[in-house]
Amino acid sequence: MAVSDKPVTIIASDRAPSTDEFIKGLWRENPVFVQVLGMCPVLAVTNSGANALAMGLATTFVLVLSNALVSALRSFIPKQVRIATFILIIATFVTVVDYLIQAVSLDMHRALGAFISLIVVNCLILGRAEAFASKNTLGRSILDGLGMGVGFTFALLCLGGVREILGSGSLFGFALFPAGFQPWIVMILPSGGFFTLALWLLLFNRLKARKAARGVTGEAAA
Amino acid sequence: MNDDSLWTIFLNASLVNNFVLAYFLGICPFLGVSGKLATATRMGGAVCFVMLVSSLCAFAINALLVAIDAPYLRLISYIVVIASTVQLVEMFIKKMSPALFRALGIFLPLITTNCAILGLALFQTNKGYDLLQCIVYALGAGSGFTLALILMAGIREKLELATVPDVVQGTALTLMIAGILSLAFMGFAGLGA
Numbered sequence: 099m100a101v102s103d104k105p106v107t108i109i110a111s112d113r114a115p116s117t118d119e120f121i122k123g124l125w126r127e128n129p130v131f132v133q134v135l136g137m138c139p140v141l142a143v144t145n146s147g148a149n150a151l152a153m154g155l156a157t158t159f160v161l162v163l164s165n166a167l168v169s170a171l172r173s174f175i176p177k178q179v180r181i182a183t184f185i186l187i188i189a190t191f192v193t194v195v196d197y198l199i200q201a202v203s204l205d206m207h208r209a210l211g212a213f214i215s216l217i218v219v220n221c222l223i224l225g226r227a228e229a230f231a232s233k234n235t236l237g238r239s240i241l242d243g244l245g246m247g248v249g250f251t252f253a254l255l256c257l258g259g260v261r262e263i264l265g266s267g268s269l270f271g272f273a274l275f276p277a278g279f280q281p282w283i284v285m286i287l288p289s290g291g292f293f294t295l296a297l298w299l300l301l302f303n304r305l306k307a308r309k310a311a312r313g314v315t316g317e318a319a320a
Numbered sequence: 321m322n323d324d325s326l327w328t329i330f331l332n333a334s335l336v337n338n339f340v341l342a343y344f345l346g347i348c349p350f351l352g353v354s355g356k357l358a359t360a361t362r363m364g365g366a367v368c369f370v371m372l373v374s375s376l377c378a379f380a381i382n383a384l385l386v387a388i389d390a391p392y393l394r395l396i397s398y399i400v401v402i403a404s405t406v407q408l409v410e411m412f413i414k415k416m417s418p419a420l421f422r423a424l425g426i427f428l429p430l431i432t433t434n435c436a437i438l439g440l441a442l443f444q445t446n447k448g449y450d451l452l453q454c455i456v457y458a459l460g461a462g463s464g465f466t467l468a469l470i471l472m473a474g475i476r477e478k479l480e481l482a483t484v485p486d487v488v489q490g491t492a493l494t495l496m497i498a499g500i501l502s503l504a505f506m507g508f509a510g511l512g513a
Contacts, residue, residue: 134491137347138435182403189396197392212442215395219435221348287506288342292499299492307487 119238123245129222130253131302136222140254141291143213147270150258151251152206156199156214158247160191161223165243167191168231175232184227185218192217222250253298260294261285326456329449333460336511339436340468341502346436350469351494359423360473364466366413368459370405370431371440375458377401378441379451398441406431436465471501 129135136157143153164187168175175183196214200207207214217223226246231239262268265285267275284290324332339345346367353363381397410428414421421428431437440461444454475497484493 134351137351138344141347142344182400185399185403186396189399193392193395196395212439212446215442216345216435216439218395218399219438284503287502288344289499289502289506291344292495292502296492296495296499299490299495300487303487303490303492 116238117241119241120245120248123242123247123249124252125249127246128249128253129246130250131298133222133225134299135225136220136250137295138216139213139220140257141288141295143210144254144258144261144291144294145265145286146262147255147258148206149209150254152199153210153213154247154251154254156195156210157217157220157223157250158244159195160188160217161226161247161250162240162243163191164188164223165226165231165239166236168227169234169236169239172232180232181224181228184224184232188223188227189218222246256298257291257294261290265290324453326453329453329456330460331508331511333457334464334467335505335508338464338468338505338508339439339461340465341498341505343439345439346434346465349431349434350465350472350498351491354469354472354476354494357470357473357477360469361466362420362423364462364469366409366428367431367434367436367465368462370402370409370437371458371462371465372455373405373409374398374402374437375440375444375454376451377405378444379449379454382445394445395442398438402437402441436461468501472497475501 123129127133130137130140139153139157144150164184167187168184171183171187192215195217196207199210199214226243230242234242259269262270263274264282265287267273267279267281282290285294333339337343340347340350349363349367354360378398378401381401382394385391385394385397406429409431410421413428440458444457447457449457472494476494479493479497488496
């Protein structure tokens with residue numbers, strides 16, 4: 099849902115690249131926990147830590163390169179066909195990453211299945227192209243893509259880690275618990291994905307509510 | 321080639337491997353448009369239609385790409401076809417029912433980035449379905465998506481009358497319900513296998 103992104107559009111586009119473009123994606127505007135973008139891969143491939151990491155890296159790769167190309171071409175792309183152009187650019191890089199993963203690790207390619215190709219329709223990437231890269235300089239767009247990508251990977255790892263630890267009793271394939279541990283099979287099934295994401299969002303809502311409450315009392319005291 | 325019977329394909333796509341609740345495809349509209357039952361039903365209809373059309377187009381394109389030996393163009397051409405189909409449906413709805421057009425809002429163009437549509441095209445290619453199987457697969461997936469959307473909208477309409485703690489409001493609550501629905505749909509496992 100690319101529409102929820104207001105703050106970025108207000109910033110003047112001729113400012114020099116700053117670390118803030120990178121940092122904001124990690125936490126303050128985290129694509130998954132705060133903006134709730136790109137949910138499909140978040141839920142679908144996070145049944146193990148390794149899958150989550152691979153998906154996160156693939157998405158970061160596409161995000162950085164498509165942001166860079168969109169930003170570099172932003173003055174040549176006519177406004178009316180911009181979305182179609184962005185999607186074509188993204189689809190090209192996704193095809194590249196699809197063949198890349200196939201070449202590096204066939205097992206990983208099988209585990210992720212069609213979800214690598216489905217990076218194309220990850221709203222996060224189109225959202226960043228439309229809301230940020232089409233309005234900002236090359237350097238800033240690359241940093242923004244990198245930050246969002248790392249934030250996305252971080253969120254995938256949060257989910258994948260929890261689901262693998264509880265659902266298979268291991269992390270990245272290493273067993274964590276003694277043999278008597280009864281894994282919660284439900285966590286690696288689809289419903290576990292919904293529950294884990296719901297719990298993470300609850301945690302973030304709680305943090306946000308506490309921060310807001312503290313802000314109010316702080317103002318009242320001053 | 322794939323020799324699954326048509327009935328099996330339909331059951332599989334709509335219930336056993338429901339696109340939303342088992343494959344997590346089309347989560348964005350599932351979370352976004354499921355607030356009202358009436359909107360959800362129409363959105364389901366629109367997605368069904370786009371699925372059917374893009375499934376047919378994807379079948380034709382795949383045949384063409386296999387013929388000219390260029391499988392690397394598959395993803396790019398699928399997404400272009402889907403985007404134009406959505407554009408067509410959008411113009412059609414705008415003309416036929418402006419009220420519905422306003423109700424669906426931003427989610428209508430967003431069908432383009434609905435993973436369910438592209439997922440359907442990719443899955444049917446991977447499974448090697450023939451034309452008839454593709455049509456049935458698209459109908460099954462569309463009805464499964466509509467079913468999930470309607471169930472969710474029904475529950476959420478009821479929830480508006482319930483008292484819910486502030487922290488749980490919003491996406492978190494919807495995801496919890498989706499998790500429970502997904503558990504319920506697991507009861508269909510083994511059906512039509």
